[in-house]
Amino acid sequence: MALSAGEVSVPIEIIDKKTYLNVDEVRKDFPLLQQTVYGKPLIYLDNAATTQKPDVVIRAIDKYYRQENANIHRGVYFLSEHATDMYENSRKIVKNFLNAASRKEIVFVRGATEGINLVANSFGKPNMTEGDEIIISHMEHHSNIVPWQLLCQETGAKLRVIPINDRGELIAEEFSKLLSNKTKLVSIVYISNSLGTINAVEKIIELSHALNIPVLIDGAQAVQHLKVDVQSLDCDFFVFSGHKIFGPTGIGVLYAKESILENMPPYQGGGDMIRSVKLEKTIFEDIPHKFEAGTPNIAGVVGLGMALNYMMGFKIEDIIDHENRLLEYATNVLSAIDGLRIIGNAKNKAGVISFLIEGIHPHDIGTIVDREGIAIRTGHHCTQPVMARFNVPATCRASFALYNKKEDFDSLAEALKKVKKVFS
Amino acid sequence: MDEIKELYQQIILDHNKNPKNYGVLSSYNRSSEGYNPLCGDKIQIYLNVENGNIKKISFEASGCAISKASASVMTEMLAGKSITEAKDLFKKFQKIVTTDSSAEIDFSKSGKLAVFAGVRDFPTRIKCAVLGWHTLIAAIEQKEEPVTTE
Numbered sequence: 274m275a276l277s278a279g280e281v282s283v284p285i286e287i288i289d290k291k292t293y294l295n296v297d298e299v300r301k302d303f304p305l306l307q308q309t310v311y312g313k314p315l316i317y318l319d320n321a322a323t324t325q326k327p328d329v330v331i332r333a334i335d336k337y338y339r340q341e342n343a344n345i346h347r348g349v350y351f352l353s354e355h356a357t358d359m360y361e362n363s364r365k366i367v368k369n370f371l372n373a374a375s376r377k378e379i380v381f382v383r384g385a386t387e388g389i390n391l392v393a394n395s396f397g398k399p400n401m402t403e404g405d406e407i408i409i410s411h412m413e414h415h416s417n418i419v420p421w422q423l424l425c426q427e428t429g430a431k432l433r434v435i436p437i438n439d440r441g442e443l444i445a446e447e448f449s450k451l452l453s454n455k456t457k458l459v460s461i462v463y464i465s466n467s468l469g470t471i472n473a474v475e476k477i478i479e480l481s482h483a484l485n486i487p488v489l490i491d492g493a494q495a496v497q498h499l500k501v502d503v504q505s506l507d508c509d510f511f512v513f514s515g516h517k518i519f520g521p522t523g524i525g526v527l528y529a530k531e532s533i534l535e536n537m538p539p540y541q542g543g544g545d546m547i548r549s550v551k552l553e554k555t556i557f558e559d560i561p562h563k564f565e566a567g568t569p570n571i572a573g574v575v576g577l578g579m580a581l582n583y584m585m586g587f588k589i590e591d592i593i594d595h596e597n598r599l600l601e602y603a604t605n606v607l608s609a610i611d612g613l614r615i616i617g618n619a620k621n622k623a624g625v626i627s628f629l630i631e632g633i634h635p636h637d638i639g640t641i642v643d644r645e646g647i648a649i650r651t652g653h654h655c656t657q658p659v660m661a662r663f664n665v666p667a668t669c670r671a672s673f674a675l676y677n678k679k680e681d682f683d684s685l686a687e688a689l690k691k692v693k694k695v696f697s
Numbered sequence: 698m699d700e701i702k703e704l705y706q707q708i709i710l711d712h713n714k715n716p717k718n719y720g721v722l723s724s725y726n727r728s729s730e731g732y733n734p735l736c737g738d739k740i741q742i743y744l745n746v747e748n749g750n751i752k753k754i755s756f757e758a759s760g761c762a763i764s765k766a767s768a769s770v771m772t773e774m775l776a777g778k779s780i781t782e783a784k785d786l787f788k789k790f791q792k793i794v795t796t797d798s799s800a801e802i803d804f805s806k807s808g809k810l811a812v813f814a815g816v817r818d819f820p821t822r823i824k825c826a827v828l829g830w831h832t833l834i835a836a837i838e839q840k841e842e843p844v845t846t847e
Contacts, residue, residue, distance in 0.1 A: 633762075634736075634760060634761035634762060635736070635761075636736045636738070636760075636761035636763075636822075636825065637705075637761045637762045637763070640701075640704070640819060640821070640822060641701055641705075644700060644701050651736065652735065652736050652737065653737055660737070666736075666737035666738070666739070666759055666760075667736055667737045695701065695702075695705050695710075696705075696710065696762070
C-alpha cells in the first residue's frame with residue numbers, strides 16, 4: 274500500500290481518560306484474553322512474568338511493519354523521518370510517563386535487566402574499587418543481584434544485603450546500619466515479584482542521599498501498579514521492562530539523571546551512538562543516543578509508547594483502587610482454603626500472591642490448575658534467595674493486572690479445591 | 698480432568714505419600730545428587746553395587762509428586778537387578794514418558810513403569826519424571842558433579 278504524507282496518522286493515538294475501571298470493558302481491549310485453553314476460558318494470573326497486550330499496541334506494531342518501517346536517524350527520505358519521529362515521540366511519552374525532567378534522561382534498552390547491566394558497567398565499573406560496597410536487598414530478582422556480583426568480582430567491591438522480616442518486608446534499621454562512606458550505590462526493587470512487597474523506596478532514597486549515595490530503583494513490577502514520578506522520588510536510576518506494562522518484549526527503559534548520565538562512558542560501541550568516527554578516535558553522540566548503539570528495537574519502542582499511552586488512558590488511582598480491592602478479595606478467598614499459606618504478608622503490598630498448600634508441591638498444583646484454564650507460575654520466580662529465606666524450594670504465584678477480576682480468584686479457589694481432592 | 702487422573706494415578710499418589718526405600722542406606726558405595734533448576738526439585742540416590750548388581754538402593758527427595766513417585770517406583774523395581782537391567786529399564790521408562798500421545802506404547806516388561814504413561818501428555822513434567830533415573834545413571838557411572846535435567 275502506498276503511503277503519502279497526508280495519510281500518515283498521528284503516530285500515537287490519544288485515548289480518552291476512562292472515568293472508572295470497568296474491568297469487563299478493559300478485557301475487551303485484550304484479544305488474547307478472549308480465548309479458551311483446554312476448553313475452559315483462559316484465566317491469566319501470571320502478570321508478574323509478563324502482561325498481555327491490548328489491541329492498540331498490537332495494531333501499532335503491525336502498522337509500523339506494514340507501513341512505517343525504515344531505519345531511524347540520518348535518513349533523508351520520508352519514511353526514515355517518520356520512523357525517527359515515532360521513535361523519539363515514544364521517548365517523549367516515556368519522559369511524561371515517568372515525569373523525567375528531560376528526554377535526554379530516557380535510554381531505550383532491552384529490558385530492566387539490560388538497564389541494570391548498563392548501570393553496573395558504565396556507572397559501577399568506573400566508580401568502584403576494592404573495599405567499596407553496593408547495597409541490595411534479600412528480595413531482589415536475580416537481575417538485580419547477578420550484575421552486581423559480576424561487578425564485585427571485577428572491582429573487588431562488596432555486596433551488602435538488607436535482610437527481610439517474616440512478613441517479607443525490608444528491615445529498615447538494618448539498612449541504616451549497612452549505609453556507610455564505603456557505600457557507592459544502593460540498588461533496590463520497588464515491588465517484589467515473588468512477595469508483592471511495596472518497598473518504602475522514598476525513605477531509602479532519602480537516607481542514601483543524606484550520604485550522597487546514588488540509588489537505582491528496579492521498577493519492573495511497579496510501573497503497571499503505581500504512579501511513578503522519578504523527580505519526586507529523586508532516584509538516580511530507574512529501570513523497567515515494556516512487556517510487564519502491556520508493551521512488547523525486548524524493549525525497556527533506563528532512566529538516569531542527566532548529570533549522572535553525562536558522565537558515564539558508553540555501554541556498547543557501534544553505529545548510531547557516534548558523532549564522528551575516525552580510525553584514530555571517535556566522538557560520541559550526546560546522551561541518550563550515546564547509550565543506544567546499533568539499530569534499536571524501533572517497533573518495540575513504538576509499541577512501548579502505545580502501551581504507556583494506553584496505561585495513561587486510565588486514572589492511576591482507579592487502577593490502584595481496583596487492584597487493592599482485588600488483592601484483599603483474593604487474599605481472603607485463598608486464605609479460606611484449608612492448608613493454604615501465603616508467603617509475603619507485607620502491610621504495603623501489590624498484586625502478587627505467593628502461596629503454598631500443605632503437602633502438595635507447587636509444580637503439581639500448577640499442572641492441575643492449568644487444566645482448568647488457569648495460568649499461574651510455580652517455581653522460584655528468579656528469586657532463589659527469597660525462597661531460601663522462607664525455607665521453601667518453590668511457591669505458586671498468582672499475580673494480577675488491571676484486567677483481572679474477582680471471579681478469576683473464585684475460579685482459582687475452585688481449582689485449588691480440585692487439587693486438594695486429587696491429593697486427598 | 699481425565700488427563701489429570703491419568704497423570705496422578707493412585708499408585709503415583711501412594712508412592713508420593715509413602716515413598717519406598719526412602720532415606721540414606723546404612724552402607725552404600727555409590728551416590729549422586731540430581732537437581733531440576735526449573736522447579737527446584739532435588740534428589741539423592743544411594744546405591745550398594747556389588748559385582749555389577751544393585752544389592753541395595755534408596756533415595757531422598759524434595760520435589761513434586763511425579764519426581765518423588767518416579768524415584769520411589771524406580772528403587773522398588775531395581776533392588777536386586779543388574780546394572781545392565783537397570784539401564785534397559787531406564788530406556789523403557791524414557792520411551793513411556795516421551796512417546797507421542799497418539800502412538801501406542803510398548804509396555805512389555807515394563808511392570809509398574811506403565812503408570813507413568815500419563816506424563817507424556819504433560820511435556821513440562823517429563824523432566825520431573827526422569828530426574829530420579831538420570832540421577833541413578835550418574836550414581837552408577839559415579840559422576841561427581843550434581844546432575845541436572847537442563
